[in-house]
Amino acid sequence: NQTFELDSNPHTRLNILTGEWVLVSPHRTKRPWQGKVEDITPDNRPEYDPKCYLCPGNGRADGDSNPEYTDSFVFNNDFAALLQDTPAGEMNEGDLLVANNQRGLCRVISFSPKHNLTLPEMSVEAITAVVNVWQNEFNSLAENDWIKYIQIFENKGEIMGCSNPHPHGQIWSQGDIPLEIAKETERQKTYYAIHRRSLLADYLKLEQKKNERIIFENDHFAVLVPFWAVWPYETMIISKRHVNSIKLFTAAEKKSLAEAIKILTTKYDNLFETSFPYSAGMHQAPVNNSYYPEWHWHMHFYPPLLRSASVKKFMVGYEMLANPQRDITPEFAANRLKEMSTIHYKTSKA
């Protein structure tokens, strides 16, 4: 008589932040792969590219020229998905055709004047400068009282729809609360109402006790593969202090976050000895709405690669129509990332 084991039997796990389940198929890694193999973008970019719209001094689509900036540089997205001057309006026919206008502001942040860098290759000081820009942008966008949520994120790598390899991130802020934030708000609120404690603080305490999915910790942050991770090497950075947004981070916390990002992204690059693609972004409390004491700042990393630099996980048929699914276990992924060096493979080969 077999007993049920998380590391060998198919099972579902609950995402406590969204209330949704992921299907885990640990035995399925033996499946041979004859499908799509991704191109690996050659990594021989120049420090300055005259055709890049993010390099210092170059022209942009709106006719402006970038300044000769030396650390990071922020501007309004020239092809923004959300616009500030959207007229008010709504539509509802029989609760069957329902639409609302949506105002927003979209910003682009160049992380470095150097076209050929990525976050793991930047110094902690330079990443700290980026964290400062995120905090400043968050604070100034939140001054618009019609803005209710500010999404800070980065798409890294062509495979993640990034159309320019110059290191950069984006901020989309808007008048409504987007889907994922609404889910996480509800779950955190419910837990807080019952326990008067942060859901993620309690979760982190349990993960520290178990020590099965934590990759590393520093003074102010813990980095782990969440129990309910969907993407093969999905991770989460959780702040040790229960704060609900980046606005409240101290100088020490900002430096500590920069350190955590540098170590995590270096481990990612070392995993398959490639510039590791991902979409990453912070989740934090909505703004200009209510107080949100339940909200606990965290940052998600969703990387698509599964087996190598060129074989990714496809979230397709079953996943789109029915339920997210993963093959390797979160514990396996955490162990792999834990054993990766914190020294970037390019440096150690140089």
Next chain:
Amino acid sequence: NQTFELDSNPHTRLNILTGEWVLVSPHRTKRPWQGKVEDITPDNRPEYDPKCYLCPGNGRADGDSNPEYTDSFVFNNDFAALLQDTPAGEMNEGDLLVANNQRGLCRVISFSPKHNLTLPEMSVEAITAVVNVWQNEFNSLAENDWIKYIQIFENKGEIMGCSNPHPHGQIWSQGDIPLEIAKETERQKTYYAIHRRSLLADYLKLEQKKNERIIFENDHFAVLVPFWAVWPYETMIISKRHVNSIKLFTAAEKKSLAEAIKILTTKYDNLFETSFPYSAGMHQAPVNNSYYPEWHWHMHFYPPLLRSASVKKFMVGYEMLANPQRDITPEFAANRLKEMSTIHYKTSKA
């Protein structure tokens, strides 16, 4: 003073089947694309490939050989994500680490003995044979009283994680009700409780009146771009009769569904003159659970291409972390598909 227009202003639309919103940015199609361009798989496959595990007579991973079949052929997935003999078990630590075992059965269906065909290139008779297999498989899987949901789907094209170009689909059936089905059950149930009518029947009636998103209809099915479509050319096939699963389709309905699939996938191929990739699948009532009079059978098509055979829509940073987003409007997509010929571009060029 501007007025709000769905075809030019950013807005959100409600998906009445899930209760979730999509962000629509109609003005954003002007964005130039410098990002990833997909390889187009050359389309010169032989009718028989000795290395394909789906071709008649060939060997498979489990050691079996395929019969010399002449229409379609079904077998258990050799690398199934779900297994029948999963032991019972569960885990719950403080509502923070929560997991349950999951039993299931996964089947693979070869649509044709010919390695080089796809659904739009098959005859209506041959597609009808596939629909018959879907119905038979549904009925026989439902005889297992522990199976609660049966997901019938197809991943088409390398870009959709399809690892073998031989025309085929899959069925994953399982002991729990997956996420998307749970959402659609709840919404349909709520509507039915209030109106005593099918949500999708009322929606279809309104779409027929408006005639802005319907691509075509035949005797038993309507094909449209849903008002809340997320993927650029996402479509839905809705049965005109309110039935809750494929089990109840008559011979006339099965032939009509085959016709609808042939026309829709032919229009898809003609759009960018390429073998159009997608994930598609049926949504229908759970089985062996309760009666589900609210459920209305439909089939979703989620195709990734946006601008051409090689430029797709990326559901990445903002979409993964915050909210699904689209650029072209559903009405634009419906018009494009409406004007496409029902004769396959390969035939008309031959």
